Amino acid sequence: xxxxxxxxxxxxxxxxxxxxxxxxxxxxxxxxxxxxxxxxxxxxxxxxxxxxxxxxxxxxxxxxxxxxxxxxxxxxxxxxxxxxxxxxxxxxxxxxxxxxxxxxxxxxxxxxxxxxxxxxxxxxxxxxxxxxxxxxxxxxxxxxxxxxxxxxxxxxxxxxxxxxxxxxxxxxxxxxxxxxxxxxxxxxxxxxxxxxxxxxxxxxxxxxxxxxxxxxxxxxxxxxxxxxxxxxxxxxxxxxxxxxxxxxxxxxxxxxxxxxxxxxxxxxxxxxxxxxxxxxxxxxxxxxxxxxxxxxxxxxxxxxxxxxxxxxxxxxxxxxxxxxxxxxxxxxxxxxxxxxxxxxxxxxxxxxxxxxxxxxxxxxxxxxxxxxxxxxxxxxxxxxxxxxxxxxxxxxxxxxxxxxxx
Numbered sequence: 148x149x150x151x152x153x154x155x156x157x158x159x160x161x162x163x164x165x166x167x168x169x170x171x172x173x174x175x176x177x178x179x180x181x182x183x184x185x186x187x188x189x190x191x192x193x194x195x196x197x198x199x200x201x202x203x204x205x206x207x208x209x210x211x212x213x214x215x216x217x218x219x220x221x222x223x224x225x226x227x228x229x230x231x232x233x234x235x236x237x238x239x240x241x242x243x244x245x246x247x248x249x250x251x252x253x254x255x256x257x258x259x260x261x262x263x264x265x266x267x268x269x270x271x272x273x274x275x276x277x278x279x280x281x282x283x284x285x286x287x288x289x290x291x292x293x294x295x296x297x298x299x300x301x302x303x304x305x306x307x308x309x310x311x312x313x314x315x316x317x318x319x320x321x322x323x324x325x326x327x328x329x330x331x332x333x334x335x336x337x338x339x340x341x342x343x344x345x346x347x348x349x350x351x352x353x354x355x356x357x358x359x360x361x362x363x364x365x366x367x368x369x370x371x372x373x374x375x376x377x378x379x380x381x382x383x384x385x386x387x388x389x390x391x392x393x394x395x396x397x398x399x400x401x402x403x404x405x406x407x408x409x410x411x412x413x414x415x416x417x418x419x420x421x422x423x424x425x426x427x428x429x430x431x432x433x434x435x436x437x438x439x440x441x442x443x444x445x446x447x448x449x450x451x452x453x454x455x456x457x458x459x460x461x462x463x464x465x466x467x468x469x470x471x472x473x474x475x476x477x478x479x480x481x482x483x484x485x486x487x488x489x490x491x492x493x494x495x496x497x498x499x500x501x502x503x504x505x506x507x508x509x510x511x512x513x514x515x516x517x518x519x520x521x522x523x524x525x526x527x528x529x530x531x532x533x534x535x536x537x538x539x540x541x542x543x544x545x546x547x548x549x550x551x552x553x
Contacts, residue, residue, distance in 0.1 A: 212305075314329060
């Protein structure tokens with residue numbers, strides 16, 4: 148899970164933006180388009196004056212898995228969407244209640260915002276530049292744009308399954324024979340981190356990467372050509388993969404004597420911290436979920452962070468009196484904590500007539516928009532004709548349906 152700062156070689160620098168968060172929220176990876184990244188700061192600006200904004204609506208809870216799949220059911224439930232295609236770049240590593248992208252992908256009809264365990268959806272309308280959550284929502288974790296009935300569907304990663312021995316991914320719009328690259332971060336039994344690169348060939352929308360088997364995978368990046376399809380933390384279904392569960396990294400600060408991580412709790416043994424003083428802890432879980440805790444130090448020097456029990460902790464930061472005492476990757480000794488992710492919920496059935504009508508009207512709007520841009524020299528003749536053909540095709544489909552159902 149990388150940011151532009153990660154290239155400096157500091158092992159945990161990618162997580163420093165979590166310091167100072169004071170409410171339970173969510174944090175994840177960086178927005179990725181091709182191999183370029185978009186910093187969280189650049190994407191998470193507060194709405195400026197004269198900017199138009201829209202408030203997204205709650206539309207359900209997220210489904211574990213690749214980012215484009217997490218909230219896609221919200222878009223599939225829209226009446227005018229027959230087929231749904233994700234658009235790149237993906238925007239992640241976000242915080243706060245509003246999201247202002249530097250640029251909205253061409254053809255976007257909807258945006259989903261993932262916040263905590265929740266998904267929110269908003270239509271993409273001309274002139275709207277900022278998307279916000281309803282008051283009281285968790286912080287935004289990631290944002291994904293989608294197009295309904297795309298003329299040129301983009302490649303996408305729709306599912307993955309991680310075990311100690313292999314990672315199997317399910318793709319969309321990637322031809323047979325195409326090669327995918329996976330960059331996998333591991334933890335060994337000593338808690339040391341390493342990254343290895345694997346390749347696999349797509350066949351029938353599936354590709355399988357063979358792993359060493361004796362290392363614990365903790366993060367997965369999947370790349371197709373120059374496009375990053377996904378970048379997020381993972382945990383093997385059959386963890387631990389090492390002979391013994393990985394030890395947490397040894398804290399460099401002497402005030403943290405020991406750490407014990409289980410699914411139910413993180414036990415912090417301290418020295419030279421007075422009884423009753425409070426540690427501020429930020430715990431990241433697999434699935435891009437972040438929780439913050441204020442935990443007092445007991446008479447024995449021990450502070451205990453109670454965890455949900457059904458989420459896999461993946462990263463821990465401990466702050467005391469403004470100083471970071473510990474910051475690093477972790478894994479529960481009794482992992483995995485979560486059950487194998489269920490299949491994504493099926494969207495509700497839509498009335499076919501309304502769906503065809505909405506699809507036709509949407510293509511008509513896109514064609515008119517392209518005509519205006521064509522006059523300004525912003526859209527090529529080839530692209531204009533492509534939009535026109537798509538509009539005409541949907542119009543014919545709708546007219547045929549009307550005649551058949553009269």
